[in-house]
Amino acid sequence: MIKGYTLPRTPKGKSSLVPSPPWHYVGNVLAVEYTADHEKVAAFLPEGLTLASNQCAIYFIEWQYTNDLEEVYLDPVCSQYRETIVLLSASYNDTPVSYCPFIWVDQDKALMRGLIQGWPKQMGETWMTRSYDVDSKASPLLGKGGRFGAALSVGGRRLAETKITLLEESNSLPSPAFASAVNVRYFPELIKDKYDKPSVHQLVQLKSRDVRISSIWKGEASMEIFHHPHTELPDLKPTSVIAGYRFSVALTVDDLIHLYNLKQEIFIE
Amino acid sequence: MIKGYTLPRTPKGKSSLVPSPPWHYVGNVLAVEYTADHEKVAAFLPEGLTLASNQCAIYFIEWQYTNDLEEVYLDPVCSQYRETIVLLSASYNDTPVSYCPFIWVDQDKALMRGLIQGWPKQMGETWMTRSYDVDSKASPLLGKGGRFGAALSVGGRRLAETKITLLEESNSLPSPAFASAVNVRYFPELIKDKYDKPSVHQLVQLKSRDVRISSIWKGEASMEIFHHPHTELPDLKPTSVIAGYRFSVALTVDDLIHLYNLKQEIFIE
Amino acid sequence: MIKGYTLPRTPKGKSSLVPSPPWHYVGNVLAVEYTADHEKVAAFLPEGLTLASNQCAIYFIEWQYTNDLEEVYLDPVCSQYRETIVLLSASYNDTPVSYCPFIWVDQDKALMRGLIQGWPKQMGETWMTRSYDVDSKASPLLGKGGRFGAALSVGGRRLAETKITLLEESNSLPSPAFASAVNVRYFPELIKDKYDKPSVHQLVQLKSRDVRISSIWKGEASMEIFHHPHTELPDLKPTSVIAGYRFSVALTVDDLIHLYNLKQEIFIE
C-alpha cells in the first residue's frame, strides 16, 4: 500500500513532492498596477468570467513556505521560491474576481502546489530588490524615496521588468489581488482522439485563511514586457502604469472552492 | 475563447507549456540493472501490480525533443533536458511490466509531459559522461573499455551515482525497460476533507511508436544510492549490481492506454 | 584604446565584469562559531600566519551590492548573491587576524571581486532561512526562540549545514570575523616549468569602511560538514559548536593592505 498526497506515492508516504495541506506562506511583494488593451485582455478570460476592467497587476514575490509536519524553512532549499504572477480584473456572476493568465515559479514543489490550485505555473527566474535592516548605499529604504526593481526571465530571455519608487503608505492592496483569484484547474488527457477532453477542467476559486499584511508602501512605477517567442504575455503589456507597491504578506491555504465544471470539450489550437 | 493543450491556455493557443502530441524524443542513455531488497521493492507497487522480481533498473538520459509544429531543437533551451528514471519489475494481469516509483527531470516542459503520462516527475540534476567523435583523453571510447559515469542530485544533495565500463555489444536492452511502463496518472484534490479523493487516479500504460535503438553496449557497473531526507529512494538501493548499459533511443509518444480507474479513496499518510 | 577595471576590457569600458571600487555591500548573516582539530586547522595557514586558536567560524550571507555608477540593486540579478565563508583564528606579527581557507559564492561578479581581494572563491549554492516582517508559521521570529537554518552545496553535493536557535542579543560579533581577514592574493603562471612560480603571490589584509552592524542575535547552534571528494573542508569539521549568530552588516570596500610578497616558488602537490 502506497501513501502520499501527491506523486511520488510510496510505502511510508514521505516522498510526495508536496504533503497535504495546510500550506503556510510568507512573502515580500513588489507589485505594479497597470492598464492593458481592453480587447486583448478580455480575450484571455475563460468561460464563466467576463472582463470587469482593463486594469491588470503583476506581482513579484520572494516566498518562504512551511507545513504542519516540520519547520520546512530550516532547510530553505525546500522552502524558498520566487514567483511572478499576472492578474486580470474579471467578474464571476457579477462579483469582481481576479484571474491569472500567467505565473512563473522557480521550484518544483511550488509548481505542484500551484497546479493543484489551478495556477497555470511554469518555471521562470524572478529577481527582486531587497531592503535590509542596516543603512547602506546597497539597500533602498523601505519608505519614502526607496527604489526597488524586479525582473522575470523565462528560458534565458528577459520577459518583464519593473522599477518602483515608494512615495507613501497606502491603506489598500493593489488590484486585482491574488488572494481570492478564480483559476482553471486543469489536467490534460493523452488518449488519442481525446486530447480535447481534459480529465480535469474546473472553474475554482482560491481560499486562504490567516492572511496578514504588513504596512503597504505605494508609489510610482515603470514596467516593460518584452517579446518572447513562447508566450502571449506581450499581448498584456502596459498601455499605462498606475502605481507600484511593496508589502509583505502571510497566508495559509488548505481549501479550494469548486465553482463549476467547465466544458468537457476544449479547443486546442 | 482560450485554447491550448495544457495551461496556460490563451487566445492564440501559443502559450501552453506543452503542445498536443505527437512528441518526438531522442536520447543518449546510461543504465544500470541491479537487484534490491525483495520486500522493500514490493512495497512500492500500486494497487493492480504485483512484484515480478527484485530486479530494478536506473536510467540516466540526455534527451532532445521536438514536435510537429516546429523544429524545437533549433532553440535547444526549449528542447533538451536530462532525466533519471528508476524502474521496478512488476506484473499486471500476469503480464510483465515495469513500474516507475521515482523520476527526475530538469525542465518544466518535460515535467508536464511526464505528469500527463503518469510519470511521478520532480526536478533534479542529472549529469552523464559523453562520448565524442574525436579521440581524446577527455572522452571515453564508445566501445570495449570505455568508462562512463552518471549522477543525480536533488535539492543540492547527491542522491545516486554510477560508473560503467563497456565490455561487449548486447542484443537486449536493460530490464525493466521504460518503453511500456505502467504508471499511476494522478491529480490531487484540494477541497477540504477530500484530500484523500484524488481528481484523477488511474492505472495507465505508456504507448510509444517509431522506436529506434542504436547498437547497445553492455558492461560492468557500480552504483550507489545515498541517504536523502526527502525521498525513500534509498529503500531501493542495490543489493547487487548486474550490468551497465549505454545506447541511444528515439521514440514518439501520442497515445496512452487506460488500464483502469484506481480506488477513489487513498491513504495520504 | 580599451578600458576597464577588469576583463573584458572594451572601447567604452562598460563591459568589465566588475567596475572599479568603491563596492558597497549589505547582507543578512547567519554564523556559527565552533572549534576544530587544532593540528588540522594549523596546517591550513599560509606562510606568515600562525594559529591563534582552534576557534573557527562559518558565515552564510545573502548579499546585495551596488557601486557609485548606478543603483545596481535595481537590476537585482546583477546585484544579489549568496556566500558561505569559513574563517580561522590566526596571528600575523602577534596581531590576531582571521584567515579564510574556503569561500563559495553563486555569481561571477562576486567571484571576481573576491579573487581581486585574495578570497579563494569558488561557485557554490548557499541557502538560508529568512525572517519576514509579518507574523507567520513560515517565518521564524527575529528574536528569542527564532530558529534559522543554512546550507551549502557544491557541485550538487551538500557540504555543510547548520541550525541556529536565537536566545539573546549580543554585544559582540562572532569570532573570527571577516571584516579584516588576511588573504593570499594569488594568480597562477601557465608557462611550462613555471607552474610553481605564481605571477601574483601576496599576503594582504582586507580593508573596509562605513561598516554598520544591526542588532546581533546569539544562540545555540548545530553544525555538520559532510564528506566531499573535491575539498578538504571536512578536515575543518566541528569538534564542538560554540554559538550561532544572526545579524545584518553593511560595508564598503575600496582599498587593500599589502602586507608582503610571499615566496616566489610554491608547492603544487
Next chain:
Amino acid sequence: MIKGYTLPRTPKGKSSLVPSPPWHYVGNVLAVEYTADHEKVAAFLPEGLTLASNQCAIYFIEWQYTNDLEEVYLDPVCSQYRETIVLLSASYNDTPVSYCPFIWVDQDKALMRGLIQGWPKQMGETWMTRSYDVDSKASPLLGKGGRFGAALSVGGRRLAETKITLLEESNSLPSPAFASAVNVRYFPELIKDKYDKPSVHQLVQLKSRDVRISSIWKGEASMEIFHHPHTELPDLKPTSVIAGYRFSVALTVDDLIHLYNLKQEIFIE
C-alpha cells in the same frame, strides 16, 4: 605548508579549483563566420594588435575535460561545461592571430582555467543542438541538410543566437580560429590610487598540442546579437554572415607563450 596550483591552497593540495596542467579537452562546436563594422571591431583590440580584417567568428561549444590525475569525466558535473567564444581577426607583428573580446562559460573551473590563459571569461548559459546516433525527428542529421541552433544568455537575457544549415564537408576550420588566440592576461590591483596599475598585464599567445579535428561540416547560417545593458558585444553584431560550421575538436593545454608585458598603467573609464 599549503599546496596547490590555484586557490584554495590547502595542506594536501587536493582542494584547488583547478589542478596544474596538462588539461585535456574535447568538444562539439557550432561556429559562425561573419563580418562586423570595421571601425568598431578595430576599437576592441588591445595594444600590440592591429586589425587584420573585419571578419569575426562566434563559437558555441559543449566541452568535456579531464586531467592526468583522474578520469574527471566520470564525475561529469566536474568535467562538462558549455562556452560561447567571440573572436576577431588581428595581426601581431605582421602575423595573423585571433583575439577574444568576449567569452562565457557555465562552470567555475572552466572560468579559472580561462583567466589563467587570459581568456576574459564570465558566466553565461550556452545551449546548442545535438545530433544523435539514431534516426529521429528530434535530431538533425550530422550531414547535408542538418539544421542546428545555438544561443547564449547572460544574466537571464538572451544575448546571441544562430541557426545553421549544413551543406557540405569543408577542408578548413572557421576563421578566426581559437587555437592560437592572443589574449591579455590580466589581474587587477585593489590598493587605493593604484586601480590603474594592474598586477598582471601581459600579451600572451595560447599554445595547444595534440589537436584533433573531426570532419568539418559547413553551410549557411543566420545570426543575431541582441541589446544587453552590461556588454558591448552588440557593437560586434553582424553586418553580414559568411558561413556556419559544425565539427568536434580535442586539444591539450599545458603551456602559454608570453609575448610581452603591456603598459603598467591603464585606462579604467
